[in-house]
Amino acid sequence: MTTEHNRSDNDSGLNERHRTRMQRKKAVVDAKIAAATDVRGVLLVNTGNGKGKSSSGFGMVIRAMGHDMQVGVVQFIKGAIPTGEERFLRRFPEQCEFYVMGEGYTWETQDRTRDIEKAEAAWACARELLSDPSIGLVLLDELNIALKYHYLDVQTVLADLRARPAAQHVVITGRGAPPELIEAADTVTDMTLVKHAFSQGIQAQPGVEL
Amino acid sequence: MTTEHNRSDNDSGLNERHRTRMQRKKAVVDAKIAAATDVRGVLLVNTGNGKGKSSSGFGMVIRAMGHDMQVGVVQFIKGAIPTGEERFLRRFPEQCEFYVMGEGYTWETQDRTRDIEKAEAAWACARELLSDPSIGLVLLDELNIALKYHYLDVQTVLADLRARPAAQHVVITGRGAPPELIEAADTVTDMTLVKHAFSQGIQAQPGVEL
Numbered sequence: 403m404t405t406e407h408n409r410s411d412n413d414s415g416l417n418e419r420h421r422t423r424m425q426r427k428k429a430v431v432d433a434k435i436a437a438a439t440d441v442r443g444v445l446l447v448n449t450g451n452g453k454g455k456s457s458s459g460f461g462m463v464i465r466a467m468g469h470d471m472q473v474g475v476v477q478f479i480k481g482a483i484p485t486g487e488e489r490f491l492r493r494f495p496e497q498c499e500f501y502v503m504g505e506g507y508t509w510e511t512q513d514r515t516r517d518i519e520k521a522e523a524a525w526a527c528a529r530e531l532l533s534d535p536s537i538g539l540v541l542l543d544e545l546n547i548a549l550k551y552h553y554l555d556v557q558t559v560l561a562d563l564r565a566r567p568a569a570q571h572v573v574i575t576g577r578g579a580p581p582e583l584i585e586a587a588d589t590v591t592d593m594t595l596v597k598h599a600f601s602q603g604i605q606a607q608p609g610v611e612l
Numbered sequence: 613m614t615t616e617h618n619r620s621d622n623d624s625g626l627n628e629r630h631r632t633r634m635q636r637k638k639a640v641v642d643a644k645i646a647a648a649t650d651v652r653g654v655l656l657v658n659t660g661n662g663k664g665k666s667s668s669g670f671g672m673v674i675r676a677m678g679h680d681m682q683v684g685v686v687q688f689i690k691g692a693i694p695t696g697e698e699r700f701l702r703r704f705p706e707q708c709e710f711y712v713m714g715e716g717y718t719w720e721t722q723d724r725t726r727d728i729e730k731a732e733a734a735w736a737c738a739r740e741l742l743s744d745p746s747i748g749l750v751l752l753d754e755l756n757i758a759l760k761y762h763y764l765d766v767q768t769v770l771a772d773l774r775a776r777p778a779a780q781h782v783v784i785t786g787r788g789a790p791p792e793l794i795e796a797a798d799t800v801t802d803m804t805l806v807k808h809a810f811s812q813g814i815q816a817q818p819g820v821e822l
Contacts, residue, residue, distance in 0.1 A: 461667030
């Protein structure tokens with residue numbers, strides 16, 4: 403009985419402290435929400451060595467599609483292997499324009515001149531999407547790789563991004579985002595590698611990496 | 613003429629060095645791929661304070677759906693506001709089971725007892741998916757929050773994860789993943805905040821955060 407009574411007292415104290423803490427937290431969060439009044443297209447960058455850069459971009463693609471927005475995807479590097487996201491999104495040609503412009507990773511092609519030609523063709527395709535106000539969100543998947551290897555000029559890319567429709571969101575992914583792009587972006591996440599199944603001898607698998 | 617000639621020499625040297633470097637890189641990558649022979653369901657955790665934890669999980673959901681896998685989603689905390697990803701994925705009830713079990717963030721509900729009841733109901737739902745070998749990938753969105761607040765017992769959660777079908781992939785998202793879960797996971801990414809539009813006065817917007 404005493405134990406029960408004490409536990410109930412403890413629970414009640416814990417619940418009360420929880421409520422007080424959460425009330426304080428809500429006040430802080432609400433103040434931040436009230437201060438965030440700007441509505442415009444945002445530029446997001448996912449970089450770093452960990453998993454989740456492209457997949458987060460594709461999550462935003464379906465988030466936008468759920469709000470009946472038109473979306474566009476350009477893949478700059480991947481494309482040697484057809485991926486699950488490509489197979490899935492090609493089911494919706496009216497809502498999602500999907501362009502695979504890369505031939506694979508740079509260490510697979512080993513041909514810098516050809517990589518540059520491909521990157522320039524991909525950027526021409528991206529520029530079309532970035533000048534179309536009917537497209538609500540554009541995913542430029544692995545663009546950072548093309549910038550990192552100087553296949554594309556970062557100032558040209560930034561100028562085209564600045565010139566895009568005011569309400570259009572853009573997500574750029576890939577390792578090694580250049581400092582100029584990070585500076586220009588509204589939201590930047592570094593997907594930091596804590597550990598990866600691959601390093602533990604587990605194959606890249608459909609639904610996970612492919 | 614001389615300038616042209618030099619540039620061509622320079623380009624040729626650059627291209628050759630690029631090829632040599634990429635050949636070395638390919639050898640390293642290929643050796644890693646050859647060493648990664650294990651095929652089994654992996655446990656992935658997306659944690660950290662930056663953007664991209666849930667969206668990466670949803671990107672993996674459509675990646676799996678692109679490979680014609682059956683998928684299941686349980687949202688532990690979000691759910692007060694219908695999101696784009698929910699609206700989108702509910703279009704595919706035959707391929708994606710989608711359960712919104714939370715009532716909103718802990719600082720909104722401010723009711724620990726009720727939060728615990730909701731978390732337990734959500735886990736019962738998750739356990740169904742984790743015991744169904746026809747489900748290829750399970751997304752447990754914001755589960756880390758429920759663990760962080762001790763709404764659920766981490767050892768119970770780990771035991772159910774260990775008991776799942778051998779080929780099933782699981783993605784767990786949310787800030788503050790407990791060390792026991794990180795230890796048990798195959799792939800862990802810390803979505804590290806570099807900057808966020810919200811802190812610069814930009815509202816959470818459909819297609820981006822909602």
